[in-house]
Amino acid sequence: MIRRFKKWLARHRRGENKILRFGIGVFDAVVQFLRVTWKLITNRDTRSIYYNKMFNSKNIHQTTSSTCLDRYPEIFAAARDYFLDKKPPRILSFGCSTGEEVVTLCRYFPNSEIVGAEINQNSLRICRSLTLGDRVRFIESTPENIAAQGPYDLIFCMAVLQRTPGTIQDKQIRDLKKIYPFEKFQQKVEELDGLLNKNGLLVIHMSQYDLPDTDLAPRYHPYGDWNQNYYGPYVFGPDSKIKTITGNRHSIFVKDC
Numbered sequence: 001m002i003r004r005f006k007k008w009l010a011r012h013r014r015g016e017n018k019i020l021r022f023g024i025g026v027f028d029a030v031v032q033f034l035r036v037t038w039k040l041i042t043n044r045d046t047r048s049i050y051y052n053k054m055f056n057s058k059n060i061h062q063t064t065s066s067t068c069l070d071r072y073p074e075i076f077a078a079a080r081d082y083f084l085d086k087k088p089p090r091i092l093s094f095g096c097s098t099g100e101e102v103v104t105l106c107r108y109f110p111n112s113e114i115v116g117a118e119i120n121q122n123s124l125r126i127c128r129s130l131t132l133g134d135r136v137r138f139i140e141s142t143p144e145n146i147a148a149q150g151p152y153d154l155i156f157c158m159a160v161l162q163r164t165p166g167t168i169q170d171k172q173i174r175d176l177k178k179i180y181p182f183e184k185f186q187q188k189v190e191e192l193d194g195l196l197n198k199n200g201l202l203v204i205h206m207s208q209y210d211l212p213d214t215d216l217a218p219r220y221h222p223y224g225d226w227n228q229n230y231y232g233p234y235v236f237g238p239d240s241k242i243k244t245i246t247g248n249r250h251s252i253f254v255k256d257c
């Protein structure tokens with residue numbers, strides 16, 4: 001019955017009958033409204049995401065909080081190897097979501113102090129319920145809080161410096177200016193650069209923009225060949241428009257000066 005109704009809707013959504021099309025449009029809007037309202041009532045993560053979108057839109061980058069343990073083993077291992085002959089790095093996990101990234105980093109860097117910064121209050125609450133010892137601190141992500149814990153030797157920005165890439169791709173949006181402009185990316189990278197020690201590593205992985213396109217490019221060089229070439233969604237350039245990729249999209253950068 002429901003399947004038949006859905007088929008009927010799909011057939012008439014783009015049909016000839018204007019009145020039917022209008023009616024279905026209203027129906028779709030009501031269903032969407034109810035769906036969002038229900039999620040807002042029942043789901044804390046959704047509430048936090050909507051709160052940030054409405055009241056913290058200047059600061060929020062990626063909105064969704066999907067994460068998992070040891071999500072990028074080759075990148076974490078490469079960063080660990082870089083510091084093998086150096087003192088344990090002070091680490092910032094920028095956009096640590098519900099803490100799995102920090103738990104993972106504790107394993108890769110057993111002697112490091114690690115700061116997890118997160119903007120989503122629900123995720124932060126979950127982070128703070130973890131017992132990871134004194135060397136780990138979870139903070140609300142504001143420039144002031146992050147600066148107060150710095151400087152850092154190693155900064156991870158994993159799947160943070162982007163905005164709903166799957167949807168952007170599905171909707172074939174080729175200009176990010178209104179949704180997530182390049183300037184926002186550059187500003188955050190500059191801010192983090194100011195907190196990173198010389199010879200430290202800045203890791204930008206799973207991002208819609210590239211560090212070499214920013215004004216900071218002359219001060220960094222890629223570490224090894226570690227890259228995000230397998231990033232599936234569209235990638236954008238300094239004009240916030242979709243760009244053609246030539247060469248590697250490096251992920252790990254050494255700060256030269």
Ligand SMILES: C[S@@+](CC[C@H](N)C(=O)[O-])C[C@H]1O[C@@H](n2cnc3c(N)ncnc32)[C@H](O)[C@@H]1O
Pocket residue numbers: 059060061062063064065066067068071094095096097098101117118119120123141157158159160
């Ligand atoms: C897709 S998750 C990535 C989590 C984790 N880094 C990973 O790769 O598994 C993106 C996270 O970035 C957070 N985020 C977005 N803007 C942020 C900001 N300005 N400061 C800190 N976290 C932010 C989101 O709340 C979300 O938890």
